[in-house]
Amino acid sequence: MIKNNKEYLIKRDNREYEVIIGLEVHAQVLSESKLFSSSPTKFGSEPNTQVSLVDAAFPGMLPVINEFCIKQAIKTGIGLNAKINNRSIFDRKNYFYADLPQGYQISQYKNPIVGEGSVTLDMPEGEKKIGIERLHLEQDAGKSIHDIDPRNTLVDLNRSGVALMEIVSKPDLRSLDEVNAYIKKLRSIMRYLGTCDGNMQEGSLRADVNVSVRKKGVSELGTRCEIKNVNSIKFMQMAIDYEANRQVDILEEGGSVDQETRLFDTKKNETRSMRTKEDAHDYRYFPDPDLLPLELNDEFIEDIKKDIPELPDEKKKRFIEKFKLSPYEATILVSDIETSKYFEDVSIKSDIKLATNWITGELFALLNDKSIEITESPISSENLAKLINLIKDGTISGKIAKTVFEMMVDGDQDPEKIVEEKGLKQQSDPKELEKIIDKVISDNPKNVEAYKSGKDKLFGFFVGQVMKQSNGKANPQLVNQILKKKLN
Amino acid sequence: MSEITNFKLCDLVDKIKKKELSSKEITEAFINRSQKSTILNSYISDNFDDAINRAKEFDSKPNLNKKIPGIPMAVKDLFCTKNLRTTAGSKILENFIPTYESTVTQNILDQGGIIIGKLNCDEFAMGSSNETSYYGIVQNPISENLVPGGSSGGSSSALAAKLTPATIGTDTGGSIRQPASFTGTVGLKPTYGSCSRYGIVAFASSLDQAGPMTHDVKDCALLLEVMSSYDAKDSTSVDFVRGNYLNDLSDNIKGKKIGIPKEYRVDGMPKEIERLWEKGIKIIKDNGGDIIDISLPNTNYALPTYYIVAPAEASSNLARYDGVKYGFRSKGENLIDMYEKTRSEGFGDEVKRRIMIGTYVLSSGYYDAYYLKAQKVRRLIKNDFDEAYKKVDAILTPSTPSSAFKIGEKLNDPVSMYLNDIFTVPINLAGLPAISLPGGHDINGFPLGLQVIGKAFDEQTILNIAYSIEKNIGYKNNINDWWIK
Numbered sequence: 001m002i003k004n005n006k007e008y009l010i011k012r013d014n015r016e017y018e019v020i021i022g023l024e025v026h027a028q029v030l031s032e033s034k035l036f037s038s039s040p041t042k043f044g045s046e047p048n049t050q051v052s053l054v055d056a057a058f059p060g061m062l063p064v065i066n067e068f069c070i071k072q073a074i075k076t077g078i079g080l081n082a083k084i085n086n087r088s089i090f091d092r093k094n095y096f097y098a099d100l101p102q103g104y105q106i107s108q109y110k111n112p113i114v115g116e117g118s119v120t121l122d123m124p125e126g127e128k129k130i131g132i133e134r135l136h137l138e139q140d141a142g143k144s145i146h147d148i149d150p151r152n153t154l155v156d157l158n159r160s161g162v163a164l165m166e167i168v169s170k171p172d173l174r175s176l177d178e179v180n181a182y183i184k185k186l187r188s189i190m191r192y193l194g195t196c197d198g199n200m201q202e203g204s205l206r207a208d209v210n211v212s213v214r215k216k217g218v219s220e221l222g223t224r225c226e227i228k229n230v231n232s233i234k235f236m237q238m239a240i241d242y243e244a245n246r247q248v249d250i251l252e253e254g255g256s257v258d259q260e261t262r263l264f265d266t267k268k269n270e271t272r273s274m275r276t277k278e279d280a281h282d283y284r285y286f287p288d289p290d291l292l293p294l295e296l297n298d299e300f301i302e303d304i305k306k307d308i309p310e311l312p313d314e315k316k317k318r319f320i321e322k323f324k325l326s327p328y329e330a331t332i333l334v335s336d337i338e339t340s341k342y343f344e345d346v347s348i349k350s351d352i353k354l355a356t357n358w359i360t361g362e363l364f365a366l367l368n369d370k371s372i373e374i375t376e377s378p379i380s381s382e383n384l385a386k387l388i389n390l391i392k393d394g395t396i397s398g399k400i401a402k403t404v405f406e407m408m409v410d411g412d413q414d415p416e417k418i419v420e421e422k423g424l425k426q427q428s429d430p431k432e433l434e435k436i437i438d439k440v441i442s443d444n445p446k447n448v449e450a451y452k453s454g455k456d457k458l459f460g461f462f463v464g465q466v467m468k469q470s471n472g473k474a475n476p477q478l479v480n481q482i483l484k485k486k487l488n
Numbered sequence: 489m490s491e492i493t494n495f496k497l498c499d500l501v502d503k504i505k506k507k508e509l510s511s512k513e514i515t516e517a518f519i520n521r522s523q524k525s526t527i528l529n530s531y532i533s534d535n536f537d538d539a540i541n542r543a544k545e546f547d548s549k550p551n552l553n554k555k556i557p558g559i560p561m562a563v564k565d566l567f568c569t570k571n572l573r574t575t576a577g578s579k580i581l582e583n584f585i586p587t588y589e590s591t592v593t594q595n596i597l598d599q600g601g602i603i604i605g606k607l608n609c610d611e612f613a614m615g616s617s618n619e620t621s622y623y624g625i626v627q628n629p630i631s632e633n634l635v636p637g638g639s640s641g642g643s644s645s646a647l648a649a650k651l652t653p654a655t656i657g658t659d660t661g662g663s664i665r666q667p668a669s670f671t672g673t674v675g676l677k678p679t680y681g682s683c684s685r686y687g688i689v690a691f692a693s694s695l696d697q698a699g700p701m702t703h704d705v706k707d708c709a710l711l712l713e714v715m716s717s718y719d720a721k722d723s724t725s726v727d728f729v730r731g732n733y734l735n736d737l738s739d740n741i742k743g744k745k746i747g748i749p750k751e752y753r754v755d756g757m758p759k760e761i762e763r764l765w766e767k768g769i770k771i772i773k774d775n776g777g778d779i780i781d782i783s784l785p786n787t788n789y790a791l792p793t794y795y796i797v798a799p800a801e802a803s804s805n806l807a808r809y810d811g812v813k814y815g816f817r818s819k820g821e822n823l824i825d826m827y828e829k830t831r832s833e834g835f836g837d838e839v840k841r842r843i844m845i846g847t848y849v850l851s852s853g854y855y856d857a858y859y860l861k862a863q864k865v866r867r868l869i870k871n872d873f874d875e876a877y878k879k880v881d882a883i884l885t886p887s888t889p890s891s892a893f894k895i896g897e898k899l900n901d902p903v904s905m906y907l908n909d910i911f912t913v914p915i916n917l918a919g920l921p922a923i924s925l926p927g928g929h930d931i932n933g934f935p936l937g938l939q940v941i942g943k944a945f946d947e948q949t950i951l952n953i954a955y956s957i958e959k960n961i962g963y964k965n966n967i968n969d970w971w972i973k
Contacts, residue, residue, distance in 0.1 A: 053588060057808040059581065060568045060590060060687040062722050092804050094850070096827055103807020153823075155812070284850035286859060289693035289801050291723050 008175030009216060010248045016216040017251070019244040020224070021173035021209065023236075025186060027165045027196040028140070028204040029072045035139050035163035036063030036106065043202045047156035055161040057101035062290050065090075069163040070294065072195040073113050073137050074304050076165055079189040079311055080132050082117025084301050088136075090291045094284040099142035099155050107166075109285040112136035113294065119169075119189070120313055121181040122331045130182055131170030140164050165196070171210065171221065176237040183207070183233050184335065188312050192337045206231045211243045213251065222247070223257040227264050227271055239264040243271045315340055323352045332360055338374045342381050349385035351392050358388060362405055378409045387415040395419065396426050397476055428475040430482065433466070436474065437482050440465045451487060462487070492517035493650040497559065497707035498734075500653055504550070504557050511550070511558025511602065514653075515543035518560050519604060522651040527971040528627045530646035532565045533573045534605040542602045554600030555714050562652040564643045565606035566613055567593045567698070568687040572603065576689040577611040577621040577639075580809045580816045580834030590687025591719045592656060592698045599714045607655065608642025611836045612806065613663055613691045615639050616908045619899050620838040627895075628671055629967050630934055634892045637667030643701050644671040648967060654702045654711050658688060660695045661794050662888075662912025665924035668701055669887035669937030672926040672965040674708045674954070675701045677912075679944045680919035681726030684719030690805040692798040693724075695916040705925060705955040709733035712947060731948045739956040742776035746953065747880035751787035752911060754889055760930045761886045768884055768927060768938045771960045772953070780880050784872040789865045790914035795906060796849050796862035797917070802839075803846025809834065841902065870918040877943050882953055885911050887924040887937035911939060921947045925954045926963045933966065 010017040034041060037054035054061045077084050089111040092104040114135035121128045142160035144153050167186065173179055187198035187205060198205050212224035227243060230236045242264075247257050261280070262271040275281075287293075310318070312334045319330040333343045333356065347355040363384065367374060387404060390396045396404065396419055404415050404424065419425055427433060440462060441448055451458040466479050492514055495503065503509040519536045539560055546558040568574045568586040575581045593603065610620040618626040618641025626641045628634035629649035636645040640657030644667030647655050657664040659677035668675025676699045683698040690696060700711035713734055718727040748769065753762075769779050811817035811830030818833050820826030835843070849858035876883065889910055898905045915922040921944070924937040938957065942950035 056813055058568075058586070058588070058814070059574070059576065059584070059689045059808070060586075060685070062686055064721060064723050094804050094807060096807065096810060098812050098823055101808060101813055103810060104804055282852050284804070284847065284852075284855075286800060286804070286850055286855070289724075290690075 008177070010213065010244055012248060012252050015252075017213045017244070017248045018216050019174065019240065020171045020212045020214065020221055021179060021240060022171035022224075023169045023173065023179070023182065024208040024210070025167045025169075025183070026206045026208075027076075027167060027186070027190060027198070029069050029137075029163035029165055030194060030196050031066065031069050031072060031163055033066055033068075034161040035066055035069050035137065037161050039161065041162050045158055047154075047158060049158065051157040051160065055101065055157055057103070063106060063288070065291065065294065066163065069137065070113070070296075071304055072163075073135060073165055074296070074301060075193045075308060076167075076190060076195045077114030077117065077135055078305055078308050079193050079195075080114070080117035080119060080135065080167070082132055082135065083115035084296065085111065085113055085115055086296050086298070087111065088113040088294045090137075090288045090294065091285045092288045095281050097141065097144075098153060099144045099157070099160065101142065101157065101160060105139050105141065106288055106291070107138035108136035111293075119182065119185050121178060121185055122316075122327075123178065123181060128178065130172045130178070133168040133170050135165055135167045138164050138166060171212070171224075176240060179236055179240065180233050183236070185312070188335055188337070192309060192311050200232050203231060207236060209236055209239060209243075211240055211247070212257070213244050213247045223259050225257065225259065225271070226261045228261055228274060230264050235264060235266055238266075238269055239271055242269060246271065312340075323347070325352070325356060329356050329360060336374065342374050342377070345381035346385045346388065349382070350388035354388045354391060355385070358384060362402065366409065378412055379405070380412050383408055383412055383415055390415055390419060394426060394428055394475060396424055397472070399476075400424050400426065400472060424473060426475045427470050427473045428478060430478060433470075433474055433478055433482055436466055436469045437479070437486055440469060441486060448487065459483070459487070493521050493653075495653065496703045497556070497654040498710055500559055501556060501710070504559070505552050511543040511546040511560075512540065514558065515539055515560040515602060515604065518650075518652055521649075522562070522605065522646070524972050525649055525651055528629060528645050528649055528651075529624050530607055530626055530642045530649065530651055531562065531605045532575055532577070532608050532621075532623045532642065535572050535603055536605070539602050539604040546600070546602070551600060555710065556596070557600035558602065559600065559653060560602045560604045561596060562605040562607050562643075562646050562655055563593060563596070563603060564609050564640050564655070564657045566609055566658050566689045567656070568689065569593055569603060569606065572606065574606065574689070575623065576613070577609045577623060578809075578835065578839070579622040580830070581689075582622070582816055584815050586687070588687060591684035591717065591721065592688065592715050594687075595715055595717055596656070601714070604652065607640075607646050607652075610639035610641065610663075611839050612689065612802070613639040613658055613660055613696075614802070614838050614842055616662070616666060616905050617893070617895075617898065618642065618645075618667075619895065620836055622836060625895055627971065628892055629971065630671060630892065630965075631932075632970060633895045634934065635670065635895055637670035637892060639663040640667045640675075640701065644668055644673060644675070647671065647673050647701050647703070648965060649971070654700065654707050656698055656711070656715060657701050658691075658696055658698050659912075659916065660691050660697075660798060661916050662909040664699045664701060665887050665912050665922060665937070665939060666908060668924045669926070670892035670935065672935030672963065673701060673703060674705055674923065674925045675699065676708050676712060676923040676947070676951075677915065677921060678712065678716060678947055679726075679921045680916075681724055682716045682730075682921070682945070682947070684717060684722045684725050686719055686721040692801040693805060694801060695794075695798055697916070705923075705951060705958050706734065706737060708923065708954075709737045709951050712951075726945070728945050733948060733951055736948055737955055738952050739775070739959050741772065741953050741956045744772075744777045744882065744949070744953065745780050745880040746772050746777050747780050747782035747876050747883040749782050749784045749787065749876070749883060749885060751784050752885045754910065757886070757889050758891070758930060760928065761889070761936055764928045764936050764938060765884070765886050767961065768957055771957050772884065775956050775960070777953070782876045782880060782883070784869075784876060784914070786865065786868045786872050787914055790869055790917055791906060791910055793862045793865045793869065794909070794913040794917060795845065796858050797866060799842040799846030800850050800859050801846070803843045803850065806835075806839065806843055838902075866917045869914055873918045873920060873941075881943070881946075882949055883941040884953075885939045885941065887911060887939040891930040891932065891934035891936055915941055920944055921950055923950050923954045925958055926965070927957070927961050928963065935965065
């Protein structure tokens with residue numbers, strides 16, 4: 001179903017439709033306490049244990065802005081190359097729901113804290129800039145639980161009042177691959193900044209997806225539908241694919257797409273209408289009179305800028321320029337802050353080229369195999385650096401290193417000790433090697449003759465025999481040198 | 489015992505400090521009189537037993553360094569009081585017992601005050617006659633079947649009837665000053681941001697302000713000192729240096745420039761009010777103040793502006809009373825049905841009227857024409873005052889366009905009811921301080937008040953001007969205890 005075409009077009013006979021996608025990403029601000037109260041925000045706590053009088057909207061309770069959350073939003077804005085607004089306003093978005101204790105959500109409507117910016121995607125065919133429309137802060141609602149009690153809906157307010165950043169993209173995304181790359185890039189930037197943990201399983205990152213289609217070559221946008229609250233990249237892609245095809249089918253039949261809000265049913269893999277434009281909520285936005293406009297002076301913003309770490313794009317540039325990595329390697333190594341930290345740790349202590357190969361090769365394969373994150377890697381950066389140094393100084397061969405690597409996995413063992421204890425040290429003494437080589441030559445007179453008469457391919461046979469005799473410890477380069485000398 | 493209740497707040501503080509009276513004696517005296525005055529219906533809930541215990545506790549270890557040591561006080565039922573039912577005059581909060589204390593009542597407790605009960609008020613402070621309370625109408629002790637004003641009508645009634653030596657109210661459009669004026673007492677609405685709104689049931693957040701209601705200006709200065717504090721729990725609280733209002737109280741107003749706004753001379757205003765205003769002007773002149781004619785050109789737009797802004801905020805502030813978390817809940821077929829029944833049965837007519845107005849003016853398509861326009865006009869009204877204060881230190885006006893009216897007289901005519909706030913509303917829109925003090929009577933012998941409006945955070949000047957007027961105007965409340973048999 002999901003095709004990773006470079007150009008994502010939906011075809012009907014010889015007609016082609018372009019898919020226009022915009023995302024509204026809701027990213028939970030990484031913060032100890034909520035946006036307007038001092039309640040903790042820890043995930044997975046017992047229901048209704050992280051709720052203050054403010055979060056439960058008791059009479060006379062008032063919101064007080066958590067300055068840390070403001071700083072986090074500004075940091076994120078800077079990471080998105082966006083304009084930080086000196087003045088922003090918190091508004092009330094009014095609607096009734098059981099898990100919305102105030103009867104309104106405090107959000108930002110006309111004056112968000114962060115304005116226009118951009119995110120650069122590293123696509124196989126090159127970089128692509130995706131425009132950011134805005135970033136604003138808002139409160140999360142609580143959670144309604146319908147499946148515990150057969151007759152009642154239960155409400156958990158732990159999440160009520162938790163700070164969210166809504167990051168709205170321009171309708172610049174054109175394919176499922178770009179959606180994937182965009183979400184990953186946003187996540188990466190926020191994790192570098194420490195402003196959102198990007199954990200999609202725990203709901204720290206969710207998105208509303210806007211989809212429209214138009215005939216290829218047409219310049220104006222088609223009518224869009226918004227698919228609410230999709231919480232994984234895979235589901236976003238499935239929802240977009242379904243929705244785009246649905247819209248194309250409507251157009252193909254001569255109909256027109258209605259602007260509406262839709263839900264994605266992950267079980268049936270389809271989107272369903274939630275409400276049409278006509279019965280869209282009238283949220284009656286107005287500035288929250290309990291909160292003064294948020295005024296930020298330039299100095300405050302500049303101070304935050306000083307704390308911004310090196311972000312993925314800059315890091316990639318540095319890796320390419322200073323470390324001479326290929327753009328592909330650099331992209332992989334900077335995509336996640338923890339990976340980049342691990343790589344820099346290893347390469348500083350050992351060798352850049354070898355570190356690149358070992359991390360993107362053996363280590364990634366291992367992590368993939370075990371489905372774990374690099375932070376949970378069974379091999380520490382320190383020990384991987386040691387292993388690379390053993391290769392670099394000729395103590396062990398690359399092949400032996402792979403064996404050692406496998407042994408290191410169990411309890412993050414020191415490769416130097418393994419090599420020592422198992423006697424895996426490379427045989428690099430030319431005299432010792434000569435002895436083995438001489439024996440191999442004298443044991444295989446027929447092959448020697450054949451080689452000398454022109455069967456060049458037999459060289460590999462001799463190398464193999466020497467390695468076998470040395471239990472794989474012979475220094476392959478030296479073996480090559482000596483063998484060539486002896487055989488020619 | 490009975491004469492204890494004749495003492496004013498400052499006198500009682502003095503007597504406690506001189507150990508002439510114990511807290512228990514004072515507390516019991518006001519409780520006894522309150523118990524004999526149930527006809528007035530000033531109270532919604534009492535805290536008598538607890539209060540007497542606290543008084544005894546105070547007497548056993550009196551801390552005389554407090555500002556109101558061992559002084560009993562009943563407060564408007566809009567302030568959340570820990571472990572003491574708080575209803576806001578509404579059925580929807582009939583059984584609501586807060587687990588927390590509002591900052592203002594906490595300040596009162598911290599300064600040695602003892603809360604003896606919760607006073608009646610219009611439902612969610614929406615009303616000018618205390619007739620919208622779910623807990624019944626309140627009688628004005630001035631005369632039978634007379635409204636005590638609103639929304640702090642229980643407060644003004646209890647104060648004038650000497651059921652409490654002083655009290656506190658809240659003022660969104662005149663809810664302290666108008667009832668003070670109707671009962672011959674003093675009421676002050678501080679500058680927006682002076683008294684914390686934390687723990688006060690919200691009506692219109694950008695206008696609500698708590699303030700003191702007392703027998704005279706001196707008591708008012710003392711109680712304001714107790715109430716006013718910067719509070720980080722209220723983002724609109726202002727961190728300015730609060731004065732020693734009582735200590736700095738002075739009737740010397742020599743050289744003070746007092747403005748008289750021509751727009752406050754409205755058609756059909758009773759002659760007595762006109763005369764009272766003139767009397768105030770004369771006193772100021774006699775005491776060395778300068779009278780300066782000023783103009784507040786946008787005054788006419790204040791009332792319509794207020795009746796857009798206040799209901800808009802209220803419609804949102806009252807959304808939390810949905811039956812889900814606390815308070816009254818009606819059974820429903822589903823969530824929406826439960827909301828509709830809870831709110832239909834839990835709110836009274838006036839509250840529903842304002843929620844509907846507020847919802848309407850915020851609706852898409854109407855927002856710009858009403859809410860946004862009102863905010864712009866509000867700015868113009870504030871500009872009027874800023875302009876006036878370039879020339880004057882304070883402004884003198886009548887408090888209300890009429891004296892207290894009969895119970896039921898205006899209940900079915902909301903517009904005529906709203907017109908009662910015509911002199912008080914502009915001050916809330918501009919966020920300024922204003923005090924109402926009694927100055928005379930109308931032909932029926934009902935009290936009339938004068939209002940002194942000040943610059944932002946300059947409560948001291950209006951207290952001083954009011955003090956000077958009070959000393960010279962010779963007002964006395966004639967209350968004959970008609971309700972005590």
